[in-house]
Amino acid sequence: MKATNQSAAALPLVLWCIMFLAGLVVLGGGLVNRWLEGESLAQRKFIARQMALSGVAVGLNPAIQADSPLLRSGSPDSEGYEVTITGESGRINPNHWVAESNRAVFQRLFESWGHDLDTSEAAIDALVDWIDGDDFPSAKGAEREEYEAAGRPGYPTNRPLSNVREMESVMNLREILMTRGGWKDYFTIWHTGPLDIHDTPDWMLADLAGFTPRQVETIIEFRAGADRIERTADDQKFPSIEAVEALTAADPRQSQALRGFFSTSGGVGIRRIESTGFCNGATHRIVVIGRQDGGGRILSWQEQ
Ligand SMILES: [Ca+2]
Ligand SMILES: [Ca+2]
Secondary structure (H helix, E strand, C coil): CHHHHHHHHHHHHHHHHHHHHHHHHHHHHHHHHHHHHHHHHHHHHHHHHHHHHHHHHHHCCCCCCCCCHHHEEECCCCEEEEEEEEECCCCECHHHHHHCCCCHHHHHHHHHCCCCHHHHHHHHHHHHHHHCCCCCCCCCCCCHHHHHHCCCCCCCCCCCCCCHHHHHHCCCHHHHHCCCCCHHHHECCCCCCCEECCCCCHHHHHHHHCCCHHHHHHHHHHHHCCCCCCCCCCCCCCCCHHHHHHHHCCCHHHHHHHHHHEECCCCCCEEEEEEEEEECCEEEEEEEEEECCCCCCEEEEEEC
16 A cells, blocks of 8 residues: 555656656757857858958959959858959048048038937037047047046047047047948048049948939949949049039039039049858958059958
């Protein structure tokens, strides 16, 4: 009788043990799966970076044109890379525009990103203060005292930006930049002068000059020439900014931007190579700025 009672008591215990062990197996299985997935993702990211590096090597070759089939390899669903080659002279160099005391270029850009004039002015003032050599703050800017009060002694640098990422450190400007994904693509420190209309990306034409999608398309179609591919031998050049105004039927505000920020020359010598590597869903992007002359010397290297 006693033995039967003991058996009856042991049965739920055995069932409980089985359930407990089953739970352990499921939990352990989940952990192992997650670990394997983590390992696999790291491996795929590593391969994606190797792919992106291969793309950079191809893009740096001065003999490679934008329509070369070598700029694409494999497929995003498996392994491979995609490279785009553009110029660097269609971007805003803050050092140049601050030295020129041209605030309008920043005002127009930040306005197109949805910021009011007060917010823009505070950011531009702080950028001017960051770059100028003195310690006297602009109306809404920030010099040594303001950075110290914010717990950031030793700033601003009081010299031109040495890279685009440095803009994130500028008081008031950071808040604006953080509202725009990909903001770094709007700027450069390598091209000095107005933006070359032949090198300016479509989204920059829309944001800075306020062109409609149709007007942007008209400009790109003209630039691309008969083969409809940009940066190939048959590309066309605008003879003047007036020719751009005429082709796009620019309104007065667009004309003002064209005449104030753009030129039709200057975009030679610096190549921007954007290479994205893929491996089964993992991606790795590398942006390299290199000189076309002088053996393709690399000026800047960024990985994302
Ligand atoms: Ca200063
Ligand atoms: Ca072409």
